[in-house]
Amino acid sequence: MIPAAFDYTVAESAEHAIQLLGEYGDESKLLAGGHSLIPMMKYRLATPTQLIDVGRLDDLAYINRSNGHIAIGAMTKHAQLETSDVLAADCPMLQHVASLVGDPAVRHRGTLGGTLAHSDPASDLPAAVLALGGTIVAQGPNGQREIAASEFFTGYFESVLADDEMIVEVKIPAGTAGWNYQKFNRRAQDWAIVGVAVADGGKGISLVNMGSTPVRATAAEEALAGGASIADAAALAADGTEPPADLNADAEYRSHLARVLTQRALEAANG
Amino acid sequence: MTSVMGTRMLRKEDPKLLTGENKFIDDIHAPGELWMGMVRSPMAHAKITSIDTSGAEGMPGVHSVYTGAQLQDMGIGVGALPCAWPVTEDMVNPPHLPVAVGEAKHVGEIVAVVLASSRYEAADAAEHVVVDYDELPTVSSLADAVKDEAMAHSDLGTNKAFHWPLDPNPEGTAAAFANAAHTVKAEFIQQRLICAPMEPRGCLAIPSPAGGEITFYSATQVPHILKVMIAATTGIAESKIRVIAPSVGGGFGGKLNVDPDAILSVTLANHIGLPVRWTESRSEAAGSSHQGRGQIQHIEAAADENGKLTAVKVHLDADMGAYMMLITPGVPLLGSFLYTGVYDIPNLSFTCDGWFTNMVSTDAYRGAGRPEASYAIERVMDIMAGQVGITPEEIRARNYIAGGEAFENHEAASTLVFDSGHYRPAHDRALEMAKVADLRAEQARRRDAGETKQLGIGMCTYVEICGLAPSRALGGLNYGAGGWEHATVRILPTGKVEVVSGSTPHGQGHETAWSMIIADKMGVDPNDVEVLHSDTAKSPLGLDTYGSRSLAVGGVAIAMAADKVIEKAKLIAAHQFEAAPEDVEFDAGSFSVAGTPAKSVHIQELGFAAFAAHDLPDGMEPNLQEQVSFDPPNFAFPFGTHVAVVEIDTETGGVELLDYIGVDDCGHQVNPLIVEGQVHGGIVQGAAQALYEEAVYDEYGNPLNPSFMDYLVPSAAEMPSIKLDSTVTPSTTNPLGVKGVGEAGTIGSAAAVINAICDGLSPYGVTDIEMPATPKRIWEAINSNGGAA
Amino acid sequence: MDVSMTVNGTAQSHDVEPRTLLVHHIRDGLGLTGTNVGCDSSSCGACTVHLDGQSVKSCTVLAVQANGSDITTIEGLADTARSAGNATGDQDWHPMQEAFQQCHALQCGYCTPGMVMASVAFLEENPNPTEAEIREGLEGNLCRCTGYHNIIKAVQSVAGGDA
Incomplete structure (x- = not known):
């Protein structure tokens, strides 16, 4: 399993990367940690002819407090999230979720920006950012724009990110109130069969691997906001979702898991 | 020394x-x-x-x-x-x-x-x-092959490759079923596994x-x-x-x-x-690469009113894959002899049909036929216990060969003769180590409290056929070769000992074990022993490594060759001492004349004497080198009792293997460190079959989980610490009294884990669960009976 | 393109194709064959090496991505321990290598280099782990022989300082 041949350029800055994206067009791909892209290239499911390495942009690897939110550089690695004092104090859920991604070696390479751009509905961190009400800062030829996580994901491995844009920062509202993350899988290193992220006591509930994108459990959130019990709200967790079927689960079982895990997450978050 | x-x-x-x-x-x-x-x-x-x-x-x-x-x-x-x-x-x-x-x-x-x-x-x-x-048209499953509608090979007109019976006493089996107080009928699927070294x-x-x-x-x-x-x-x-x-x-067969x-x-x-x-x-x-297992087992058992089994009847459908590879058709038959397990069951009727499918061939995978058989009979014992109304422990105790006491040369219903066994001590020790009484109390507490996470306890008592194999027995099964192993032992001029073995390691630690055997026999430092193997130019004769045969056949050949070297060296020593050979004693590597221990010569020194050949007994050939091809008179039959403890999340269907206990008996142990390592690894491979692994194909015959992303070889995070002990019942088929242990763990663990899950789910009316027992399957099993305990 | 890295203390500079996986560069380019390849999906960890002090799966890193970095493979591990003054045993190895032998934490040895490198990196990040933490910490390294039991014991013995 060997990638098809490609050319490789190191981006000197975000601006440089965007310029290169413009030059090379849609046959080019940004390379961050590479832990989603390189396996796909080895299986030749992805065959970009030009890789633009943004993984060396150390000035995009940071976790800072800033006006009530936390600003995280796109090239911040999962391992940095996992060990961040800032997150431990101001957003422990993101820290915890980062510690559950893949395995330690994967977390040493994978980046938050790369994970979000990859938009895998089975990934942990996109759902966490969604539940936390995060904002994604994308930079393109015409400058930066901010995209709410709820507007970002559009389909399997698809987002609103334009071909010549890259994620440069993720903003997460600071908050330590009532959070929990439930990840159900068969092996520790695997993707979630279903995952549930609960933020702010249940104001944000998002689901992993329950559709073509990370999705908010809107019905459950609304029920809870309307005063429903945790059990009643959790019973609505899968409403409106279109869960996929694979070797581990069909839609019915996934929906069941979403309800069970949502109840557990809400109970833990409010316990 | x-x-x-x-x-x-x-x-x-x-x-x-x-x-x-x-x-x-x-x-x-x-x-x-x-x-x-x-x-x-x-x-x-x-x-x-x-x-x-x-x-x-x-x-x-x-x-x-x-x-x-x-x-x-x-x-x-x-x-x-x-x-x-x-x-x-x-x-x-x-x-x-x-x-x-x-x-x-x-x-x-x-x-x-x-x-x-x-x-x-x-x-x-x-x-x-x-x-x-x-x-x-594609035959993408064993079940489809058996229907014999679509053809895996268009020109054959059938998917059936062979029909093979083992039915020494059909009248006995029929009478046992006719007179049975209890019968159990079950079907088990042995899913295809990827060997995945x-x-x-x-x-x-x-x-x-x-x-x-x-x-x-x-x-x-x-x-x-x-x-x-x-x-x-x-x-x-x-x-x-x-x-x-x-x-x-x-390798694991792969x-x-x-x-x-x-x-x-x-x-x-x-x-x-x-x-x-x-x-x-x-x-x-x-x-x-070939895959393992791939069988559908149809098994029936008959018992009297006390739960004493009187007959087992098995029909096996076996998935050959697309082609017969080296021992594809023989693998399911290796299990045929073990469908009566460790029990004194007088009647066995067995048939096997081999079927072609449009999937990669099957062939040996750790245990090769024997884990499947052990699984089937051990599942049946639990089901029968439930029917008779006794515990799994009790039904086993009532059925052990020789009542659980020590025995030698037991002729099983299959006509195979078990060399030696003593099943009750391992059984008792395993239950004691597992603290089964405490576990049952905790299980009852959780059931009474209606807790989400339920406990299951499962046991398995297994016997396996190791030391493949007596050449005549293989000939009787139409296998194309023998089962001997060859060894050469030589003392080099410098006194170092060189061992040449036809047994070929792939991780077992042969160099260590063979050095220890030589050190023990010849009284030399194990570090003075060099082992040559795995190269047909250095080791021209050999039959290699599979079927837990390395020690029980190859190791024994080495010990026997060492004995021959010692015998020859003794003649040289006697010659040097000017004594009669019968007056020369050999102890801890040194020869001396009885009664005059001060005057002695070490066997390593005689290497040079034999090499220089200046002063050897008249007519003796130079060099200290002997060889042996050992063909064992019988198989060896190691055994043991395993206990698995699982926690089942009844809401999600998730299972955690909480604890695992194995008490194994492989006869004398050369190196317990290596023995335990073999058992640890075997247990995890069997538990992986029970919980995680299956080569899945779609209706078009596409493998759906070829990578380690989807084919779930478990990691350390999924497995518990393992508690082991052993008993020692020497084999009677070889002078070292050894039995083989490479496959033992795998043979015991799949059944123990599934028995534990079925035990945990018994309040939900669940009596069986297909392997691998995925969360989805467990959740469905719980809910197929309404979901309420 | 030109790729320079320090591997086991030695500066190396080679012209490599951009698609060259780091593990192939290490094995085929530099001849350091101790690092093994066990899968193609970053699942098994047999190819684990240290990149700037952290464990990575070298089958999922391009050699060009490692340009300018410091790599340690199993061949260099004992030397790093000797330089740090904490090599142990008759063999003067890294304590983890010593512990793996003492605890019989390897059989066929194929996963071993990656398992050892992952274990060393894990303990650097978590020097006093529980058994459960060790098991989770090695979640990305598969072994087919040992059932992990003795691997966990080996890591525990190094963490406990009694290797």
Whole structure:
């Protein structure tokens, strides 16, 4: 399993990367940690002819407090999230979720920006950012724009990110109130069969691997906001979702898991 | 000197493995080598209508491209791959060419091969060979094969390959069922498993164009068998073939075949006069390496009113895959003798039908037939216990051979004679270590409290057939070779001892164990022993490693050869002492004359005397070197009791293996460190079958989980710490009293884990769960009965 | 393109194709064959090396991505321990290598280099782990022989300082 041949350029800055994206067009791909892209290239499911390495942009690897939110550089690695004092104090859920991604070696390479751009509905961190009400800062030829996580994901491995844009920062509202993350899988290193992220006591509930994108459990959130019990709200967790079927689960079982895990997450978050 | 036998000596193999110094197949290179890039069929059953190799031919680094038809025209690789075990006279055995011609019969079958200068270029070029197929009806499961509607081989008219009975006393079985107070009827599925040694397979064939020789490096368990089979298949003279197994990164049966890549690399290297190599990729292995298990077991048992079993009747449907490989048809039959387990059950009736499917072939995987049999009878014991209204512990106690007391030479209903056994001590010890009474109390508490997480306790008492094998027994089963093993022991001029073994390790620690046997026999330092193996030029005679045979056959051969060396050395010592040989004593490596211990000579010193040959007894040949081919008079029958404790999340269906206890008896142990390691690994492989692993195919015969992303080999995070103990019941079939332990853990653990799950779910009306017991299956099982305990 | 890195203390500079995986560069380019390849999906960890002090799966890193970095493979591990003054045992190895032999934490040895490198990196990040933390910490390294039991014991013995 060997990638098809490609050319490789190191981006000197975000601006440089965007310029290169413009030059090379849609046959080019940004390379961050590479832990989603390189396996796909080895299986030749992805065959970009030009890789633009943004993984060396150390000035995009940071976790800072800033006006009530936390600003995280796109090239911040999962391992940095996992060990961040800032997150431990101001957003422990993101820290915890980062510690559950893949395995330690994967977390040493994978980046938050790369994970979000990859938009895998089975990934942990996109759902966490969604539940936390995060904002994604994308930079393109015409400058930066901010995209709410709820507007970002559009389909399997698809987002609103334009071909010549890259994620440069993720903003997460600071908050330590009532959070929990439930990840159900068969092996520790695997993707979630279903995952549930609960933020702010249940104001944000998002689901992993329950559709073509990370999705908010809107019905459950609304029920809870309307005063429903945790059990009643959790019973609505899968409403409106279109869960996929694979070797581990069909839609019915996934929906069941979403309800069970949502109840557990809400109970833990409010316990 | 205190004997090293039975001590926890650290392994001699480890330093090279721990520093990266040793060489696995992919670490070895030959100047000018070319890499094979395989073009594999993406269809499970299809007519090959055209192959266009032109796109690949001009690519960078490409040497040549061959289709199956071209190779046939050139006379390369024309011999069909061998099946050494035609289990019946009329067994159907469709020809299995290294590269398919005309039709492809499974996904992953080679349809063309590229030779290129690097692994990257070979991969690139293989992508540019364009093959057109016409799809044919596909047999994508064993259940479909048995229906015999779609045909795996269009020209055969049936999918059935053979019918094999073992029915020594049909009247007895019939009478037992007619008179039974209780009967159990069950069907179990032994899912296909990917062998998945951590090192993928690979090979390197180095020709010598002028001399006509070929040196073949292979990640194989069976270099000696491979040498014979390469000669038989290619027509190259056996004496011109040297097979070397370098460090081999695990096998578990998965590396004992004669694979298409082997024959292809040898014949292509011979043809072009350049070295040819291949390294399997992990995902490729799902179509390029044989798989294990693949059976549907129909089992019935009869018992009297006390739960004493009187007969077992089994029909087995076995998935051969697309072709018969080296021992494909024999694997399910290896289990036939064990369907009465450790129990005194007077009647056994067994039949097996082998079926072709459009999937990669099945063949040996750790335990090979015996874990399947053990699983079936151990599941049946639990089901029968429930029916009779006694505990799993009690039904086993009532049925053990010799009432659980020590025995020798028990003739089982299968007509096999168990060498020795003593089942009750292992049973008692395992239950004691598991603290079963405490567990039952906790289980009851959780049930009463209606807790989400329920406890399940399962046990398995197993026996296995090891030390494959007495050659006559193999002959009786129509196997194409014998089961002896060969050893040479020599004392070199410097006093070092050199052992040459035909047994071929792939991680077991043979060098350590053989050194210990020699050290014990000859009174030398184990570090003074060098072991040669895995190279047919150094070790010309051997039958290699499978079926837990290394120690019980190969190790015994070494001990016997050492005895012969000692006997000869004694004659030299007596000559030096000017004493009668019968007056010379041998103790801890030294010879001395009885009554005058001060005057002595060490056996290592006699190596030089025998080498110099200046003063040997009249008529004695120089050198201290003896050899033995040991053919065991019987199999060895290790046994044990395992207990698994699981916690089941009844809301999600998730299972956690909380605790695992194994008490095993493999006779005398040479090195308990190695024994425990074998058992640990075996237990996890069996538990992995119970909980995680299955090679899944879709209705078109596509493997759906070829990579380690989806084929769930468990990690440390899923497995518990394992508690082991052992009992010692020496084998009576060999002078070391050893039995073999390579497969024991696997044979005990799948049944223990599934019995535990079924025990935990019994309040939900669940009586069986298919392997692997995935969360989804468990959730469905709970809910099929309304979901309420 | 030119790729320079320090591997086991030695500066190396080679012209490599951009698609060259770091593990192939290490094995085929530099001839350091101790690091093994066990899968193609970053699942098994046999190819684990240290990149700038952290464990990575070298089958999922391009050699060009490692340009300018400091790599340690199993071949260099004992030397790093000797330089740090904490090599142990008759063999003067890294304590983890010593512990793996003492605890019989390897059989076929194929996963071993990656398992050792992952274990060393894990303990650097979590010097006093529980058994459960060790098991989770090695979640990305598969072994088919040992059932992990003795691997966990080996890591525990190094963490406990009694290797």
